[in-house]
Amino acid sequence: MARWGMVIDLEKCTGCQACTTACSMENSRLPGENWQDVLFYNEGEYPSGKLTWLPRPCMHCENASCVDVCPTKATYKDKDGFVLINWDLCIGCKYCMIACPYGVRFYAEEKQKTLPDVREVWPSKDGKVWDPPWAMPEHMNDPKHGVGIQPRNVVSKCTFCYHRVSKAPQGTPDLDPNDPKTREFTPACVVTCAPTARYFGDLDNPKSYVRQLIAEKRGVRLQDHTGNRPQVYYLAGEAASIPETRSTRTRKV
Amino acid sequence: MNILALRTPDGRPLFDLHSKPDGMSALMMIGGAVVAGVSLSIVLFMLFTKGHAAYNTSSDFPWGAPIAFYMFFLLASSGLSIISSLDTVFGLKTFYPVAKRCIWLSIITLVAGFTLLALELGNPFRLLWAIPISAQYKSPMWWMGNFYSIDLALLCIKFYLLHTGEWHSKRTHLISVGSFVICIFASGTLGLAFGMMAMRPAWYSPVMPMYFILTGFMTAVAFIVFFTSLVRRVNGTPENVRKLFDDVLPRLFFVTLLAVVVTRFGQIVTGLWSNFEGMEAHWRSLGSVMFHIEVWVGFIIPLALMSSRERRANVTIQMISALLFMVGIFAARLHLLIMGQEVPLFKGYWAGYVEYNPSFTEWLLIPAGFGIVFMLYGAGNWLFNLADHRAPADAH
Numbered sequence: 223m224a225r226w227g228m229v230i231d232l233e234k235c236t237g238c239q240a241c242t243t244a245c246s247m248e249n250s251r252l253p254g255e256n257w258q259d260v261l262f263y264n265e266g267e268y269p270s271g272k273l274t275w276l277p278r279p280c281m282h283c284e285n286a287s288c289v290d291v292c293p294t295k296a297t298y299k300d301k302d303g304f305v306l307i308n309w310d311l312c313i314g315c316k317y318c319m320i321a322c323p324y325g326v327r328f329y330a331e332e333k334q335k336t337l338p339d340v341r342e343v344w345p346s347k348d349g350k351v352w353d354p355p356w357a358m359p360e361h362m363n364d365p366k367h368g369v370g371i372q373p374r375n376v377v378s379k380c381t382f383c384y385h386r387v388s389k390a391p392q393g394t395p396d397l398d399p400n401d402p403k404t405r406e407f408t409p410a411c412v413v414t415c416a417p418t419a420r421y422f423g424d425l426d427n428p429k430s431y432v433r434q435l436i437a438e439k440r441g442v443r444l445q446d447h448t449g450n451r452p453q454v455y456y457l458a459g460e461a462a463s464i465p466e467t468r469s470t471r472t473r474k475v
Numbered sequence: 476m477n478i479l480a481l482r483t484p485d486g487r488p489l490f491d492l493h494s495k496p497d498g499m500s501a502l503m504m505i506g507g508a509v510v511a512g513v514s515l516s517i518v519l520f521m522l523f524t525k526g527h528a529a530y531n532t533s534s535d536f537p538w539g540a541p542i543a544f545y546m547f548f549l550l551a552s553s554g555l556s557i558i559s560s561l562d563t564v565f566g567l568k569t570f571y572p573v574a575k576r577c578i579w580l581s582i583i584t585l586v587a588g589f590t591l592l593a594l595e596l597g598n599p600f601r602l603l604w605a606i607p608i609s610a611q612y613k614s615p616m617w618w619m620g621n622f623y624s625i626d627l628a629l630l631c632i633k634f635y636l637l638h639t640g641e642w643h644s645k646r647t648h649l650i651s652v653g654s655f656v657i658c659i660f661a662s663g664t665l666g667l668a669f670g671m672m673a674m675r676p677a678w679y680s681p682v683m684p685m686y687f688i689l690t691g692f693m694t695a696v697a698f699i700v701f702f703t704s705l706v707r708r709v710n711g712t713p714e715n716v717r718k719l720f721d722d723v724l725p726r727l728f729f730v731t732l733l734a735v736v737v738t739r740f741g742q743i744v745t746g747l748w749s750n751f752e753g754m755e756a757h758w759r760s761l762g763s764v765m766f767h768i769e770v771w772v773g774f775i776i777p778l779a780l781m782s783s784r785e786r787r788a789n790v791t792i793q794m795i796s797a798l799l800f801m802v803g804i805f806a807a808r809l810h811l812l813i814m815g816q817e818v819p820l821f822k823g824y825w826a827g828y829v830e831y832n833p834s835f836t837e838w839l840l841i842p843a844g845f846g847i848v849f850m851l852y853g854a855g856n857w858l859f860n861l862a863d864h865r866a867p868a869d870a871h
Contacts, residue, residue, distance in 0.1 A: 255534070261823030278821055287674065293617040294605035311605050314527075314597015316537035317616050323674035325820030328534045331527035331597065374526065375597025444821070448674055465824075 224394075225284075225303040226387055227425035227453035228412070229432045229441060230277055232462035234419035237262070237275035241411035241420070245279075248383065248410035250357045250371045254335040255328045257380035258411050263465045276465055277419075279411065280305065280326040280380035281444065281452030288318035288327065296376075300367075303425070303453055304382050307368035312376035319377060323448045327379045330372065349373050358385070383409035387422075395430035396423035425453060483639040496857035499705060503853030511846025514839045518594060521836045527597065529836040535826070536816050540833035541595035543808040544840050546665065547694070548588030548848075549623065550687055550808075553662035554695025555581035556630060556654060557688075563633070563642075563651035569723050572716040573699055576861040578634045580698055581658075583851035585627050587844040594840065615667040622661035629654040634859075642865040662691050669815065676753035677746065678815040686738055693731045694804050700724055701797035702852060704790055716862075725787035732781070732800065736774050739807075756814040759828065765810035773803010805841075809833075 237260055245251065245258035258279045265274050282305045288297050289305060296311035297318050307318075319327040330351045334341070346353040350371045362385055363370030369385045372378045390397055390407035397408040405413065412420040423432035432455075435441060441455030442464060458464050481489040496504065521529035532539035559577035562570040593599040602620070611617045633654050636647045663684035669675075670683025680686075703720065746757025760766040777796040786792045817829045855861055 261821060261826075263824040276821075276823070290611075290613040291616065293609065293611055293614045293620060294602075295609040295611050296605070311601070311609075312598065313602045313605055315602075315616065316532075316597075317614070317668070319534065319537040320816075321672060321674065323820060325535070325822055329527075329532075329537060329597070332533045333528050333531070445674075 507850030550691030
């Protein structure tokens with residue numbers, strides 16, 4: 223049993239959004255439905271204002287509120303620390319989208335943000351949301367773990383690339399894209415990250431580099447006061463910062 | 476089996492099909508059926524052709540107007556169930572004349588609420604088996620679904636018992652007690668479904684279940700005042716219920732509304748004072764039309780209208796006040812829903828606040844819901860003699 227987690231070094235992240243694109247291609251996401259997103263923030267005011275950004279995958283929380291609120295147990299915590307959705311059980315009540323403090327969940331049955339509506343350009347014939355010309359091989363579709371192109375009327379989210387990571391040999395401390403032995407098991411966003419700002423490994427394995435990074439560089443979790451205990455840690459260092467707000471507010475309206 | 480030929484234990488037909496419906500009942504039945512039929516047909520057509528894109532919800536604003544509308548009907552149902560329990564559980568004999576009517580209204584508002592809920596869910600039929608087998612006791616929605624299902628079953632049994640003349644038997648009392656407890660739990664867990672969400676500070680409150688139960692009860696008082704007035708005007712007021720309608724119910728309306736206003740005032744002041752992120756929704760709500768409909772139309776005007784004894788006894792004033800409150804609380808449900816979601820969760824500074832206005836399809840769910848209620852109320856008034864009541868021998 224592992225407890226897979228991610229470390230994102232904000233000092234190294236350039237906000238290029240290659241992670242977003244790699245995730246979309248790997249998981250056949252609709253345009254704008256970014257399981258992995260990069261959020262932008264304006265901080266301060268002229269002349270000392272600056273632009274900051276925050277890459278945000280699903281946090282795969284230890285105490286995931288989305289798991290607790292799901293009335294059908296469609297959302298569940300896997301033994302290896304993944305928070306996943308069983309699409310065969312999801313009733314589309316969207317309570318998990320309400321309860322996730324990080325806004326990482328998506329419901330595809332809505333008005334599309336970009337035109338043309340790709341669901342109409344590449345319509346699905348077998349009850350899925352769409353049938354894109356690029357997609358992972360059919361045999362890798364795994365609705366019980368929320369992998370692949372989702373059926374209609376269910377919620378979807380980042381799986382930490384479950385279809386890759388779950389095949390890693392047991393006891394592997396880190397999934398390093400630069401190590402040929404572990405590259406194919408590493409999440410797409412980690413593989414593609416040009417400045418190598420992302421690290422992925424077993425948070426419970428004493429030999430893992432992610433543990434070392436969290437300890438030595440004082441890794442922090444978003445919104446820790448919610449008690450969700452994310453398995454994604456951010457390293458802010460001296461040059462970067464964690465956004466002070468989750469959204470828009472800098473002062474009272 | 477021909478259910479229309481069923482008879483009660485004392486030999487009366489279960490459904491009184493031979494009697495002729497009075498004009499108002501017929502109007503409500505036919506009008507309600509037409510309105511519900513047309514609205515539901517359009518909604519279903521839109522859902523089949525466009526899917527849930529027919530609603531203006533999004534991944535940034537997952538719960539739309541249908542949730543607010545079903546919340547309105549479900550809480551009204553629980554409130555009506557509480558009113559019907561005032562006599563059958565707590566022995567307040569004054570309320571016997573409205574007991575049967577309240578149970579029927581409670582059943583049909585629950586049916587309307589469930590219908591709207593089914594139109595909101597992605598996979599409503601999967602719910603029927605997936606919720607019972609999941610046993611996800613940590614989810615307030617799981618409890619709520621189970622409580623409301625049991626609630627509907629107990630209400631139907633209770634209505635059957637009263638309809639067959641069993642007003643004062645031991646088993647009627649037991650079912651009534653069970654029904655009362657379950658309806659409190661059901662509306663309370665609906666409150667918890669919102670009140671437990673710490674990540675949505677505008678909703679997060681341990682008082683939310685109490686607020687839901689209270690406003691549900693208030694909605695029920697408005698319902699019973701309004702719907703009884705509709706029928707009363709045609710049939711005339713029976714002597715033995717005049718005191719209830721001219722004095723007790725209007726006073727209950729006024730006092731409960733006062734309690735709702737005080738509770739809501741506390742929420743607003745707390746929200747405006749708080750610096751906690753997400754609570755700025757309360758400041759934004761000051762510019763919201765729904766908020767002002769809630770406060771002025773739903774609270775202040777009815778409170779002013781019902782504040783004097785003379786006006787309270789006036790049937791027209793009662794009807795107007797009840798109607799205004801229903802409009803206000805309808806807006807309040809929608810407003811509450813928006814407040815919890817308009818401050819987005821981790822979407823970055825550029826995303827701004829989430830703007831949401833219900834689509835035409837979503838607005839159509841209002842006539843759909845009320846169409847169902849009016850249709851079934853008219854039918855109940857015709858078939859089930861809702862004015863029937865049998866107070867115990869010592870009642871006066």
